[in-house]
Amino acid sequence: MSGDFDVLICGASFAGLAVARELAGSGARVLMIDRYEIGERQTSACAAPTDWLSALGLEDSIRQTFPDLVIHTPHATRRYRLPWTFSTFDYRVLCELLDDQNDVQFETAKVDGRSGFTIHTDRGDLSAPLIVDALGWRRMLAAPGYQPPDAPLSRGLEVHPHGAGSDLEIWIDRRYVPAGYGWSFPAREEVRVGVGSFDPRFHVKETTVLLAEDLQRDAVRYQGNWIPHKLRPGAEDDIFFAGDSAGHCLPLTAEGIRTAFYFGIACGRELRAVVEGRSSRADALSRYASFNASHRRKFEAMLRVQQLIPRVPPRLLGPAIVAMSTRRFVDWSFTHYLNIAPPSFASAPAPAPAGEHVAAAA
Secondary structure: OOEEOOEEEEOOOHHHHHHHHHOOOOOOOEEEEEOOOOOOOOOOOOEEEHHHHHHOOOHHHEEEEEEEEEEEEOOEEEEEEEEEEEEEEOHHHHHHHHHOOOOOEEEEOOEEEEEOOEEEEOOEEEEOOEEEEOOOOOOOOOOOOOOOOOOOEEEEEEEOOEOOOOOOEEEOOOOOOOOEEEEEEEEOOEEEEEEEEOOOOOOOHHHHHHHHHHOOOOOOOOEEEEEEOOOOOOEEOOEEEOHHHHOOOOOOOOOOHHHHHHHHHHHHHHHHHHHOOOOOHHHHHHHHHHHHHOOHHHHHHHHHHHHHHHHOOHHHHHHHHHHOOOHHHHHHHHHHHHOOOOHHHHOOOOOOOOOOOOOOOO
16 A cells, blocks of 8 residues: 555544544545554443534434433432433444545555654555544654653543443542542443543553442453543644544543544644645644644643542542532533533634645645
């Protein structure tokens, strides 16, 4: 495999597919590559605000929808009625539905590295003036040095026993993890039960099994991944980064799917402006980097809360979640939380690039 393209998207999960969606009908020669087939490898609990799935036309992937969030601590349990609903979904179906919205060429290939605007893969070298790294937390196309356990990464593991449930549940309980939380996300015929640790040095397999046993679920069909919890630059050395490669996973909640959609759409709009001759590559990189950086304050605020919660004595956690369960506070806090990456962005018109430029390699 070889060739020159206008845009090369490395990674074909949430962020990469969102980038590709924004390039549909642009006339650009776009290649998207991934080591796996589209929809082949699920690495998360696969849940997102329902409004985001609707905004992207992905309703057919939904397995179960929840109006409430149930939070457990050792001393209290509280049910929060959310101002918007959350849905679990089928990963393969969602990816296939999102892939149907683009007209890019897709190939399976493992990325080994980069030299300038040439990407080295196990199937040959590929070149493009516009390159996106949507390959995940390793940030493959940047300078090396982002490796666990020293990198700002959380770790998560979950099991997928067959069964059913009616509640979206979270456990803040040091019996399962000193710094982090456990979860149970029903998805129609299966329940996704897992534990995430903000400390990458804490191994979560034993406590994932413990939580499954406490819920009388079988610990079967494991999946896990590293989860970035710090925002990183959206552009570096002429490369665009989206999704986990840019740290687009919200601290505290580890929610990274809608943010991958959100920043992927923003990235795709900048790329489209370039291939259509309305912007230069340099301007697109600068605009996308600024858009990414404009969210830093919100990400850092959530990271501070993530760092604070493990220091709260367990006896105070119960009263805290009770105090925060008032309808007024829940509506205010969860509305602000959704607006970090609002679903309206999916259909909002892209801002016009400043000035007119010649395309691609300017």
